[in-house]
Amino acid sequence: xxxxxxxxxxxxxxxxxxxxxxxxxxxxxxxxxxxxxxxxxxxxxxxxxxxxxxxxxxxxxxxxxxxxxxxxxxxxxxxxxxxxxxxxxxxxxxxxxxxxxxxxxxxxxxxxxxxxxxxxxxxxxxxxxxxxxxxxxxxxxxxxxxxxxxxxxxxxxxxxxxxxxxxxxxxxxxxxxxxxxxxxxxxxxxxxxxxxxxxxxxxxxxxxxxxxxxxxxxxxxxxxxxxxxxxxxxxxxxxxxxxxxxxxxxxxxxxxxxxxxxxxxxxxxxxxxxxxxxxxxxxxxxxxxxxxxxxxxxxxxxxxxxxxxxxxxxxxxxxxxxxxxxxxxxxxxxxxxxxxxxxxxxxxxxxxxxxxxxxxxxxxxxxxxxxxxxxxxxxxxxxxxxxxxxxxxxxxxxxxxxxxxxxxxxxxxxxxxxxxxxxxxxxxxxxxxxxxxxxxxxxxxxxxxxxxxxxxxxxxxxxxxxxxxxxxxxxxxxxxxxxxxxxxxxxxxxxxxxxxxxxxxxxxxxxxxxxxxxxxxxxxxxxxxxxxxxxxxxxxxxxxxxxxxxxxxxx
Amino acid sequence: xxxxxxxxxxxxxxxxxxxxxxxxxxxxxxxxxxxxxxxxxxxxxxxxxxxxxxxxxxxxxxxxxxxxxxxxxxxxxxxxxxxxxxxxxxxxxxxxxxxx
Ligand code: HEM
Ligand code: SF4
Numbered sequence: 001x002x003x004x005x006x007x008x009x010x011x012x013x014x015x016x017x018x019x020x021x022x023x024x025x026x027x028x029x030x031x032x033x034x035x036x037x038x039x040x041x042x043x044x045x046x047x048x049x050x051x052x053x054x055x056x057x058x059x060x061x062x063x064x065x066x067x068x069x070x071x072x073x074x075x076x077x078x079x080x081x082x083x084x085x086x087x088x089x090x091x092x093x094x095x096x097x098x099x100x101x102x103x104x105x106x107x108x109x110x111x112x113x114x115x116x117x118x119x120x121x122x123x124x125x126x127x128x129x130x131x132x133x134x135x136x137x138x139x140x141x142x143x144x145x146x147x148x149x150x151x152x153x154x155x156x157x158x159x160x161x162x163x164x165x166x167x168x169x170x171x172x173x174x175x176x177x178x179x180x181x182x183x184x185x186x187x188x189x190x191x192x193x194x195x196x197x198x199x200x201x202x203x204x205x206x207x208x209x210x211x212x213x214x215x216x217x218x219x220x221x222x223x224x225x226x227x228x229x230x231x232x233x234x235x236x237x238x239x240x241x242x243x244x245x246x247x248x249x250x251x252x253x254x255x256x257x258x259x260x261x262x263x264x265x266x267x268x269x270x271x272x273x274x275x276x277x278x279x280x281x282x283x284x285x286x287x288x289x290x291x292x293x294x295x296x297x298x299x300x301x302x303x304x305x306x307x308x309x310x311x312x313x314x315x316x317x318x319x320x321x322x323x324x325x326x327x328x329x330x331x332x333x334x335x336x337x338x339x340x341x342x343x344x345x346x347x348x349x350x351x352x353x354x355x356x357x358x359x360x361x362x363x364x365x366x367x368x369x370x371x372x373x374x375x376x377x378x379x380x381x382x383x384x385x386x387x388x389x390x391x392x393x394x395x396x397x398x399x400x401x402x403x404x405x406x407x408x409x410x411x412x413x414x415x416x417x418x419x420x421x422x423x424x425x426x427x428x429x430x431x432x433x434x435x436x437x438x439x440x441x442x443x444x445x446x447x448x449x450x451x452x453x454x455x456x457x458x459x460x461x462x463x464x465x466x467x468x469x470x471x472x473x474x475x476x477x478x479x480x481x482x483x484x485x486x487x488x489x490x491x492x493x494x495x496x497x498x499x500x501x502x503x504x505x506x507x508x509x510x511x512x513x514x515x516x517x518x519x520x521x522x523x524x525x526x527x528x529x530x531x532x533x534x535x536x537x538x539x540x541x542x543x544x545x546x547x548x549x550x551x552x553x554x555x
Numbered sequence: 556x557x558x559x560x561x562x563x564x565x566x567x568x569x570x571x572x573x574x575x576x577x578x579x580x581x582x583x584x585x586x587x588x589x590x591x592x593x594x595x596x597x598x599x600x601x602x603x604x605x606x607x608x609x610x611x612x613x614x615x616x617x618x619x620x621x622x623x624x625x626x627x628x629x630x631x632x633x634x635x636x637x638x639x640x641x642x643x644x645x646x647x648x649x650x651x652x653x654x655x
Binding site: 026027028029032033047048049050051052080094095096097098099344347415416417421424426427430473476477478 | 568570571572573574575611612615616632633634635638639642643644645646648649650
């Protein structure tokens, strides 16, 4: 894992000192909210419906046990005993007092964490594949590159007042687990003729105007990365629409100017600034790579795993659902679902955080990851330890076997917390999970992604859910609109609206009708919901939702 | 005919705590909606809003929220204000816990 050097430590300490003084001036009334707001947003502090919220970066989703313990301590000391993991590999504390936030930031600094650029119109926390360094299908670990980008973008003087927020994601695998095509810039690490480089994707994004990213450069040599990113962001910094918040993201700039024009401008700017990069960045990258050396994997037999797998059906179900293939022999990647049926997706109690931290320390090379799907990952565990790990998880409500299934729902905070929301998301997620658990249909249904947002900003990624749910306010009533056919992977697609929305009490039965239709329509157990939808299109699902009438009207 | 004015209360978040507060008839901030001053006259509501908005050393994000008169003082007409006075629905946190 990356270790701070003296420069990093001094930088964070100074930043925290400045923010402490800003908070003091705000509380004394010396600063107005208009003056203070840009300052707090530079440090991850939002004001939500019921309280302040602090968003802390988990760079490229990687944590060690020490850091996870600190998050648990913060939750107990200054919050309500839990934290919320988000789709952008951050953790949010929902109840801090403004006057306590400087202390929280100091506590975070003790474990090399911070909240810088987790909000505001800057380059945000750089996200990466949560299986980085572990996945069997990986070409290269994306985290050193993500760390390099973090260092380059943090406090970058040219990019502190961008037209809008700017989000970058990196993947080192052909199977895209980092949703790169829904980011302002998505980087896919590839190789061409033995040379390492990137495919650069630009202009993806969800929100009011969802767009799948387009290829800006099909092969960018590794050493050109920072000047090329700098060129791209500076082209947008000049062209980006500051007159209209809804048109300010780079996706709109690309859309309005055309990808060819953006390409031309980026290449021209790149040619200008490339000579200014002397290679220091590549020396830094080499050093950073050293921090991410793979753990020394043990060679052991997997008898304990095999025995438990053969004799314990609960363990077997968990193993089949929550484990993924590791690149080292005898190892697995284990996902810990923080979405027990009926729980708030992405929330972990301080006790659960400590259990996960201790398991990582004892069995997992001291590493944890936060996935964009709001779960926790043990990236390197030996199979022979999994029965013990599973038993420990079970006693703390952390052994739910639902990764990738209907109850593994992404949900934004919605109107239970968020000041921008038009409806609630969390109770809908809770009800869907509980309902399908009662029906005992989850494993029969197989892989299915439901994603829920409480307003058009789409923090819950509903556009790329196989089933997307968007909460709206229709004449003072919470109303939920359904989209179908979204895809968040390398074959990214934006879902299509089914038709009129459903009320708070109608939405879960509507989802049930969709799933029943799928179970009837699929040509085999192997055909997933998304595949059935792709094969048959919207029509039979519309009938399931609205009855036969709509088919006659639509025809 | 001019549209009938929907009664309102002045509301905001407390600067230090961040929680929801309402303005009383005595120009104090209260955490209890039933204590809030229900404003039924548009001109007075606007004038009081301007006045309340200057109190940036006490509160953040002052605005007028639609309410109706209830048995126990003002009551929300929209679900957003209902959640603001109660707290989140997934945990017993926020106002509902404070008043329990
Ligand atoms: C409650 C505090 C939050 C606020 C005020 C907020 C606000 C916003 C806004 C305004 C946007 C749209 C930006 C734009 O289109 O320019 C947005 C996008 C987004 N938010 Fe949030 N959000 C919040 C919480 C979250 C949480 C909890 C998550 C993760 C679960 C999240 C993940 C995202 C993502 C992934 C996007 C990107 C969608 C896109 O590509 O436009 N946000 N957020
Ligand atoms: S999608 Fe809307 S409601 Fe949900 S967190 Fe984002 S801004 Fe809030």
